[in-house]
Amino acid sequence: MPDVATPDFYNIESLLSEDERHVRDSVRRFVDKHVLPIASDCFEQARFPAELVPKMAELGLFGSTLTGYGCAGLNNVAYGLIMQEIERGDSGLRSFTSVQSGLVMYPIFRYGSDEQKERWLPELAKGKAIGCFGLSEPHGGSDPGAMFTTARKQGEDWVLNGSKTWITNGSIADVAVVWARTEDGVRGFLVEKGNPGYETLDIGRKFSLRTSVTSSLHFDNCRIPAENELPLARSLSAPLSCLTQARYGIAWGVIGAAMACYSEALDVAHHRTLFRELLIEKQAIQVRLADMLRRITTAQLLVLQLGRLKDAGEMHHAQVSLAKWNNVRMALDIARDARDMIGADGITLEHGPIRRMLDLETVVTYEGTQSIHQLIVGREITGAEAF
Ligand code: TGC
Ligand code: FAD
Numbered sequence: 001m002p003d004v005a006t007p008d009f010y011n012i013e014s015l016l017s018e019d020e021r022h023v024r025d026s027v028r029r030f031v032d033k034h035v036l037p038i039a040s041d042c043f044e045q046a047r048f049p050a051e052l053v054p055k056m057a058e059l060g061l062f063g064s065t066l067t068g069y070g071c072a073g074l075n076n077v078a079y080g081l082i083m084q085e086i087e088r089g090d091s092g093l094r095s096f097t098s099v100q101s102g103l104v105m106y107p108i109f110r111y112g113s114d115e116q117k118e119r120w121l122p123e124l125a126k127g128k129a130i131g132c133f134g135l136s137e138p139h140g141g142s143d144p145g146a147m148f149t150t151a152r153k154q155g156e157d158w159v160l161n162g163s164k165t166w167i168t169n170g171s172i173a174d175v176a177v178v179w180a181r182t183e184d185g186v187r188g189f190l191v192e193k194g195n196p197g198y199e200t201l202d203i204g205r206k207f208s209l210r211t212s213v214t215s216s217l218h219f220d221n222c223r224i225p226a227e228n229e230l231p232l233a234r235s236l237s238a239p240l241s242c243l244t245q246a247r248y249g250i251a252w253g254v255i256g257a258a259m260a261c262y263s264e265a266l267d268v269a270h271h272r273t274l275f276r277e278l279l280i281e282k283q284a285i286q287v288r289l290a291d292m293l294r295r296i297t298t299a300q301l302l303v304l305q306l307g308r309l310k311d312a313g314e315m316h317h318a319q320v321s322l323a324k325w326n327n328v329r330m331a332l333d334i335a336r337d338a339r340d341m342i343g344a345d346g347i348t349l350e351h352g353p354i355r356r357m358l359d360l361e362t363v364v365t366y367e368g369t370q371s372i373h374q375l376i377v378g379r380e381i382t383g384a385e386a387f
Pocket of ligand 1: 094095096098099133135136141142143144145168235236237238240241242243244246247317366367368369372376387
């Protein structure tokens, strides 16, 4: 009989090390105690639960795979389990963690100078500084190579012009990792909050990822010192390599959202009587629950192997694309099905699936839409670009 709240039908537990299990269990406890009790209210109020940031930092959840600078130095499977557990609580909070870790701390760690690392990584790890990642632009996020934001050298400084949109953590970020076109190709820059010529504007009326702050970033002759350029980022492959980190975390994270929906649908089916029988006694309901478990189990095995490849330094970014596409689709389908199995009650925030479903509409779009990931895998199979 599978565990209801956190299904593990194939005893994947036995494939985890003691350290990996320990990390997962401590995040699981944190989510049960601090995230799940407030997630629906935060969603309804469109409120980012900033009060959780210090607790998450204390648990070592930011930049957890990095070494030094106060980071935990965990392996990638442990990192994936962290993402799974956080998203079992809330996709917006997982998004915050993905951006802080994979899209801000990672590029500073990989492409930054020693001074940039010393200045930002310890503060970001402690949650005392918050970061955002500005790549997408209004013309179309799927094609970042066509970016319009420019950076021009003026004396020793760089001057940025242009705008980014749909940026997670935008207005609450102390530091923005911004990608801009220069005469020598795409480069990355650290833009600090309050820098003259730099403004943010929050995007409202969102029906998805309501617990996460999303903003546009505007650069109007924004002058930043030369030392704020990321010295080792030399082309578009730098921001794309950051996306690989975030996509990897998403592929794990959405399993948490799917687990939560499955578990709630199962619970309701155990207690609701229709046509003189409990719902769990209906064949059609059993088929739907079995199908959810099938999809969750295959997604769990997929990311575990992906994580082992990543830890061995053998992971290819097209493998991450397949996992992001498969697992987000799996979670979105399960959320919709769970919503339906709860009937009319399922459209209220008294139950989780409607919130998960709406949030997953973002997750299927950001970090590469489903079509983009299909085309990345298609290119890998055929060698032909079809973007
Ligand atoms: P393309 O020719 O494919 O690549 C240019 C160079 O980059 C290398 N590369 C990668 N490296 C590491 N990881 C990846 N995922 C990489 N993808 C490509 C590639 O090998 C090449 O290197 P080199 O040395 O030969 O120059 O570039 P393209 O312009 O044709 O782009 C192709 C495409 C469509 C795959 C790319 O533009 C793409 O991935 N588009 C989707 C954009 C996207 O996902 N944006 C996400 C923005 S961030 C976000 O959504 C945050 S959400 C918050 C959260 O995570 O929770
Ligand atoms: P478009 O690129 O305009 O795509 C529109 C449609 O066209 C999609 O269905 C797409 O699949 C399809 N399409 C595109 N190209 C092709 C093709 N070649 N063939 C067939 N179909 C195609 N970005 C950041 O940089 N940083 C962030 O922190 C960030 N956070 C986000 C948070 C939220 C809540 C959201 C919703 C988005 C966020 N994004 C962020 C932006 C996100 O990465 C983009 O939304 C995404 O890359 C898609 O870009 P787009 O929305 O402009 O859609």
